[in-house]
Amino acid sequence: MKHHLILRVVTKMLIPSILLFALYVQFHGDFGPGGGFQAGVIFAAAFILYAIVFGLETARRVMPTWLLQSLIATGLILYAGVGFVGMFLGGNYLNYTVLTGHAHSGQHIGLLLIELGVGITVSTVMIAIYFSFASRTPRMGDEDW
């Protein structure tokens, strides 16, 4: 989309605010609507927009394959790992109260960490799915649209 100047400029202006909104939804999940899943999808939407407007190869340079694939696993491991940490500290699996020994702060930290795990996995999976769809050679030419 090299010739779409307006699209490129508007996209450049939009992407930072989309990313910021995603982070807000991510870390504000305890207090307002939203959480890891929604934040992950919004975060992925910013990357997908970037990939649509600036091309897949440019987006690949921002989010290389090895990083994408390891982040998919990192989120899930972070979630499960919080559960194991709680277990080693003497509580049940996924009991966050033992993280700090206090129900209030422990739950806050636990929820923040697991939501972060959910967010990382969801966003990278969405980006990976889009990349795999987009990188296949299209059968339709431009004139078909």
Add this chain to the structure above:
Amino acid sequence: MLLTFLGMTAFAIIHTHHLFAVVMMSGVFSLLSAGLLVMLDAVDVAFTEAAVGAGISTVLMLGTLTLTARREKVSKRANWVPLIVVCVTGAALIYGTLDMPLFGDPNAPSMTHVMPEYIEGTEHIFQIPNVVTAVLGSYRGYDTLGETAVVFTAGIGVILLLGAVGGRKRDARDENESGEGS
């Protein structure tokens, strides 16, 4: 009002053979249902619906369209069996809702079973304002872990099937394998 729009969008989807328009209409459908969920005070679900249904899945459908054809194959003869199946299933579902408690009924089983305990605990023990997050992450932490694993597995599955995250380009001769992942 929103329900009327939903119905109109559904009819438009059925009557269009132009798949690009169908994808856009399904995006509109998702956005309308998100609005409906907001009116039912389910803000978190509406958020998800707007982001996933109207955003990501529309993009993925468009990606699928570039891999397949752009027009639906029109079948000449009318197919009555699916219509009958849909009507019977719909009638059974509507019959089932007759036994359900009214919307917002304080004596409904879902309101009296574990809900008071969740609301009390979230407010006084955890001190987290958003009950949805507390239920998802804390009371139902195993479920959310399972859901994250499902998303993880889905991602791995799509990567393995389409196999293109590594940047390899394949020839597009292999047809009819683009329905996944939406």
